[in-house]
Amino acid sequence: MPGHLRVACVQMNPLHNQVERNCEYALNMLKKREHELKGLDLLVLPEMAFTGYHWRDADHIQPVLEPANGRTHKWCKSVAKMLNCVVCCGVPRKIRRKRMNSMIVTSPKGKVVEHVDKVHLYESDKTWAQPGEGFTSVEAVEGLPMSPVGFGICMDINPADFKAPPEKFEFANFHLEHKSKLLVFTSAWCKNHPDDRPEAFAEKSDAELSQETIDAWLSRLRPLHGKEVIFVCANRVGKEELRLLGRDSDLCNQFCGTSCVIALQDQTVVKSLSASEEDVLVADIPIPGG
Known part of the structure; x- marks a missing residue:
């Protein structure tokens, strides 16, 4: 579709x-x-989607840390070629002695073109992972009609660590x-x-939880409000x-779902x-300025 970006996000509950x-x-x-995924440009799956x-x-x-030829990498390469689109998926990976919470970026040809490492570790990451060196933006990704990405x-x-001033918006x-x-x-993203405290774990309605989650993300992206930027998020459930x-x-x-x-x-x-x-979100987005 000329001037459009077709994206899909997999929202799933992986079994541990x-x-x-x-x-x-x-x-x-x-x-x-499958019938809705024709012409797809980008498929996004959650953080640590399969582990x-x-x-x-x-x-x-240790048993699920992936080398470069691990199961998630093979899945992404295969699906990227099957759907002829870019696939981005979260994976815990090992690089020599390092353990990283990462995202694989795979081209439509089935080639891993980028590994993105999580920089700000959450409490649940700190038990095993090391932080990435810095945030990632690339000039272009083969197969995507928008850039930089x-x-x-x-x-x-x-x-960072919930200690940096919120207004820093790193x-x-x-x-x-x-x-x-x-x-x-x-x-x-966890509730x-x-x-x-235990009382904070009380159940909330789907509508309330989704609204809180969207509000949180928008709040943290405030410096980008008013800019021609598209935010595509795949978040898990369960x-x-x-x-x-x-x-x-x-x-x-x-x-919190709410992909x-x-x-x-x-x-x-x-x-x-x-x-x-659990569902697959599919959306066609007009490319700003396109």
Whole structure:
């Protein structure tokens, strides 16, 4: 479609430590919507899409840390060629002695063209991961009709360690400076911080949780409001036990879903999913200035 970007976001509930099952599950989700995915430019999956998110330490996560030829990498290469589109997917990976929470960026030809590493680690990452060296914006990604393309992973959008002044907007100001026009965001955005008091884990309605999540993302992207920038986010759903983090607790953390496409020029939510449904969001977006 001339002057348009066609994107899809997979919103799913991966089963913890069941990589093969989750890869097959995501593929089946796509096959069920195959007729809508013709002409797709970009497919985005959540942070650590096939492994689960909570891990108590480096030994715990070791079996699912991926080398460059790991299962998630192979899935992305295969699906990129199948759909003839760019695929972005979250994965925990090992690079020599380093352990990184990363995003794979795969071209329509099935080639990994970028590894994006999470810079601002969340409490759940700090049990096993090391931070990336800096945020990422690239001049162009083969197969995408918008550029430059910026990337981010969940906590990256927040102040570093929640200690930097909120008005510093490290992530948004980086992409403002680098003139990113398309922001690709993979996420496992949680309803609660692991250290929250038990009463904070009370259930909320899908509508309330989705609105809070959208508001949080828009708030953190404020320097980009009024700019011709498209924000594309794939966030996971479901729950994981805090025990997986090594906490002595019966509580579960809920993931907030709400995968979405937002035009930051006027903060319009072009399309979004609910806080709990497993689905594939498909949207056609007019390219600003295109």
